[in-house]
Amino acid sequence: MPKNSKGIEVAEIIKDRCMACQICIGECPVEAIELTREGVAEIDPEVCVGCGKCADVCPVEAVAFDRSKRRSVKPKRKKPRPRTEYVAVYIEQKDDQGADVAWELVGKARELAAKLQARVIGLVPGSGLDKVLNDAGAYGCDEVHCLEHECLASYVSFTYGHALTHLVTEIRPDILLVGATSQGRDLAGIVATHLKTGLTADCTGLDIEEETGLLLMTRPTFGGNIMATIFCEERRPQMSTVRPKVMPPPPREEGRDFSLVRHEWEPPKGKYPSIVEYIEDVSRLGMDITQYPVLVVAGRGACDPGSYPLLEELAGLLGGAVACSRPVVESGFMPYERQVGQTGKTVAPKLYIGIGVSGAIQHRVAIQGASRIMAVNTDSSAPIFQIADVGIVGDYTRVLPELISQIKQRMNVNA
Ligand SMILES: Cc1cc2nc3c(=O)[nH]c(=O)nc-3n(C[C@H](O)[C@H](O)[C@H](O)COP(=O)(O)OP(=O)(O)OC[C@H]3O[C@@H](n4cnc5c(N)ncnc54)[C@H](O)[C@@H]3O)c2cc1C
Ligand code: SF4
Ligand code: SF4
Structure with missing residues (x-):
């Protein structure tokens, strides 16, 4: 094991094993590890104190360290931050209609705010706002802060970026949640850049660390093989985007008490893009699989044009x-x-039926919101069976006709 100039035996990265997950970087108590331009971790031996924590956490054993030489290091104490007052949610809307993901995030914000004894704030930039403001209260915002201006009638990154940054700067929430829609992803990046804060994209889990009150943002990384929990210690707000359908929607409470605050705002001066032509959102015209209560999902095992009539009939x-x-x-x-x-899409149907789907992690992360999972697969050890409520081991070409026939009998449909 190499020693540094102080005679401490230090850890060393095995470069051809390192997959740059950066877990060791977060764990090192003395910030001795960096990611190089080549995309591997590198330890500065002069900073390393030989605690061996990087070797303990590396998921692919890419750190060479003799644990018998481990030196104990006083853990760096995280400074508890003053408790936050506000957990904010960006309420995405179009033509005064809130996006479903906004309400899902308001539900999550309520949970987080309860742990922090904070208030839930809805931030709504736009024009001609009325219904969406009331909806934000009904779904659980304690305060709804809106900023109306005619230049916000349609979403333009530049104007919305300034408007939301203005609201956040006025209110100073400790946490800002944004839906990971195409608009939300765009906007969150702009606002995080304006505010010089961090942003964790595509989170699948959010929680509060009890000791510090920090937002714990969990997301799959490296093709979904690792779940990483990220936190933002230094900058505010702590920002996170979450895909639609990952969090359950909260119940709507008609007539719920909330306060509405209207903000003044001057649009940024100078030339900025305006809408030249409006093009119809094609996703509305095509099929939106997130909207169906039941999904019959074909995997490679049922990837055969001959299977389609059966899948379609069952669906x-x-x-x-x-x-x-x-x-x-x-x-x-x-x-x-x-x-x-x-x-692809994250879905949360009442019933998900996987036909010839193995259940790889990249598929499973997007179906964890399903109320019930049923799987048909010839391989009894397929990972999908680990999360299935009902599993049928068998060839779909035999199972599906039987299933369809039984459903028809129960529904009294003529075969
Ligand atoms: C960065 C990244 C992103 C990805 N994103 C996605 C994504 O968005 N969505 C996604 O789905 N995948 C994604 N993948 C791919 C993922 O890793 C898997 O390869 C994929 O999900 C496997 O699809 P499958 O289950 O249909 O096929 P397979 O894994 O090949 O499984 C086929 C299954 O069918 C069964 N089978 C075969 N014949 C029959 C039969 N006659 N009857 C019943 N069962 C049968 C087999 O036993 C097998 O379990 C991604 C991968 C990476 C690296
Ligand atoms: S051994 Fe400890 S101090 Fe050295 S790089 Fe690893 S985590 Fe950091
Ligand atoms: S934890 Fe291991 S794989 Fe990840 S960056 Fe550190 S050395 Fe590389």
Whole structure:
């Protein structure tokens, strides 16, 4: 083991094993580890105090360290921050209609705020706002702060970026949650840059660390093989985006008490982009698999044009739609809009039926909001069975006709 100039035996990165997950960087108590331009971790031997923590946490054993030489180091105490007053949610809206993900985040914000004894704030920039402000109160905001201006009638990154930054600067929330829609992803990046704070994208879990009151932001990383929990100690607000359908929506409470605050705002001066032509949102015209209560999801095992009538019939009987895994899209059998998964859509149907889906982590992260999971697979050791409420081991070409026939019998539908 190499020694530094103080004679301390230090840890060393095995470069061809390191996959740059950065877990060791967060764990090192003396900030001795950095990521190099080549994309591997590197330890500064002169800073390293030989505690061996990096070797303990590395998931791929890419740190060479003799644990018998471990030196104990006083843990760096995290300074408890003053308790926060506000947990804010960006309320995405279009034509005065709030996006579902905004309400899902308000529900999560309530949980977080309860742990911090804070208030839930809805931030709504836009124009012609009325219904959405009332909805924000009904779904759980204690205060709704809106900023109306005609230049905010349609979403433009530049104006919305300034408007939301203005609201955040006035209110100074400790936490800001934004839906990971195409608009939210764009906006969150702009606001985080304006405010010089950190942003954790695509979180699947949010919680509060009891001791410090910090927001713990959990998200899959490295193709979903590792769940990383990230926190932002120094900068405020702590910002996170969350995909639609990951958090359950809160109940709506009509007539719930909340305060409405209208903010003044001067749009930024100078030339900025304006809408030249409005193009209809094509996703509204195509199929939106997130809206169906039942999804029959074809995997590679059922990726055969001959399977489609069976999948369609089963989905039709249950009032659902046919979706698929990534290989099915890659094969050209189904369009991308039907893909479920980390690089497709996150879904939360009442019933998910996986047909010939193995249940890879990149697929599973997107179905964890499903109320019930049923799987049909020839391989009894397929990972999907670990999370399935009902599993049928068998060939779908035999299982599906039987399933369809039994459902028809129970529904009294003529075969
Ligand atoms: C960065 C990244 C992002 C990704 N994003 C996504 C994503 O968004 N969505 C996604 O789905 N994947 C995604 N993947 C791919 C993912 O890793 C898996 O490869 C994929 O989910 C596997 O799809 P599958 O289950 O359909 O196929 P397979 O893993 O090949 O499984 C097919 C299953 O069908 C079963 N089977 C075979 N024949 C039959 C039969 N006759 N009857 C019943 N069962 C049968 C087999 O036993 C097997 O379990 C991503 C991967 C990476 C690295
Ligand atoms: S041994 Fe301890 S001090 Fe040295 S790099 Fe690893 S975590 Fe940091
Ligand atoms: S934890 Fe291991 S794999 Fe991850 S950056 Fe550190 S050395 Fe590399």
